[in-house]
């Protein structure tokens with residue numbers, strides 16, 4: 001399969017100034033020769049007319065030919081930068097298929113780059129993240145990971161476990177040799193340090209995962225508290241229907257915001273109350289479900305209402321909650337609220353913005369060593385951590401070495417140096433065609 005020569009559009013399909021295709025694999029050179037008449041100089045942009053098998057001109061294109069291994073995939077690669085258009089693309093695709101090339105699967109170019117040793121899995125995942133990045137914070141995190149900072153952390157742990165494993169095996173193989181008695185203590189000390197470092201990385205408040213996936217803020221409160229009005233004000237547009245009738249919002253409505261560098265999904269929900277109406281009751285159920293999964297609940301209490309702030313705070317349970325008095329223009333602020341706002345006269349809105357920014361900043365803070373960025377890494381690290389803890393507690397040298405081998409293979413699976421085959425489909429299937 002990797003002997004195939006593949007091609008795909010690199011740019012999204014549709015009307016655009018340029019559309020690009022790339023080819024990768026051993027038949028790239030012959031294909032360029034067939035389309036462009038001759039092969040251009042390596043890694044120099046050259047302008048060529050592309051022709052189909054019948055000799056009809058398809059387009060003029062800037063062609064870049066990069067022979068292996070000096071290319072993105074590490075194979076022979078060519079890029080065709082076309083004026084494009086539907087008929088041009090169709091013509092080029094038809095010509096390439098006739099030459100025995102096939103369309104690439106999503107992520108197949110990057111998969112080949114990985115298999116050819118051009119990047120490790122953590123870097124490949126970072127490229128996917130960079131393509132998807134929507135905020136400056138996500139971009140910085142992905143770039144840092146792409147440049148290898150996170151992979152190096154995992155490589156370093158992997159090397160250290162391998163080192164202690166080698167010593168552990170020496171203890172097994174040469175039990176009677178004159179190894180200093182403190183060797184065992186040194187090994188245990190090193191494994192303990194490793195569990196502490198990995199433990200601290202796992203226990204980082206999910207800052208990296210939250211930067212990558214985005215934070216979720218849920219607006220909750222009694223009917224008519226002003227939830228939809230506040231959602232519209234924070235979104236800066238008219239997303240949700242607002243009315244003086246209690247029970248207006250039924251479905252949870254989402255908007256995407258960028259607070260500082262962090263992506264945030266803000267969700268407006270149905271007002272919480274006991275109701276006979278099955279549709280509204282389902283809305284209330286969904287509101288509670290969303291709030292229980294949130295990073296932050298904005299719990300709204302109208303100054304007109306009789307329910308008190310402490311009751312509202314208790315209702316939110318474990319989730320961090322900001323209790324906000326709404327409609328501050330209509331009366332005195334109830335005690336126990338964190339903040340009072342009025343969307344009518346603007347009271348408290350700058351303060352609310354600041355609180356939300358501060359929360360997002362803290363929850364995704366990027367200072368210090370690179371944070372954990374995805375669930376896949378977390379799962380491997382949890383396994384490695386568990387096996388290292390078992391190794392510390394294990395008195396039997398052979399069994400201890402076995403725990404360390406399991407820890408090593410869990411760590412190796414992160415960067416892809418060990419036991420990787422089964423992972424590839426999962427990782428690269430999420431990529432775009434052409435990446």
Ligand SMILES: Nc1nc2c(c(=O)[nH]1)N(C=O)[C@@H](CNc1ccc(C(=O)N[C@@H](CCC(=O)O)C(=O)O)cc1)CN2
Pocket residue numbers: 043066069070071072079435
């Ligand atoms: N036109 C174009 N833009 C692109 C890409 C691409 O493949 N083509 N990339 C990907 O989709 C990214 C850049 N990644 C790349 C990484 C390495 C090489 C490469 O050919 N490296 C060689 C030669 C380096 C050099 O010219 O100095 C090497 O490392 O040996 C190319 C692209 C983003 N922009």
Ligand SMILES: Nc1nc2c(ncn2[C@@H]2O[C@H](COP(=O)(O)OP(=O)(O)OP(=O)(O)O)[C@@H](O)[C@H]2O)c(=O)[nH]1
Pocket residue numbers: 222223224225226227228229230241242243244245246247248249250269270271272326327328329330341342343344345
């Ligand atoms: N005076 C004043 N009225 C407000 C303010 N915010 C909202 N309202 C009014 O309060 C009423 C209810 O507002 P909504 O935003 O629809 O309330 P809700 O919490 O989404 O209500 P449900 O969707 O029914 O749960 C509307 O008539 C709004 O115009 C405010 O800050 N001051």
Ligand SMILES: [Mg+2]
Pocket residue numbers: 227228229240241242248249268269271
């Ligand atoms: Mg509403």
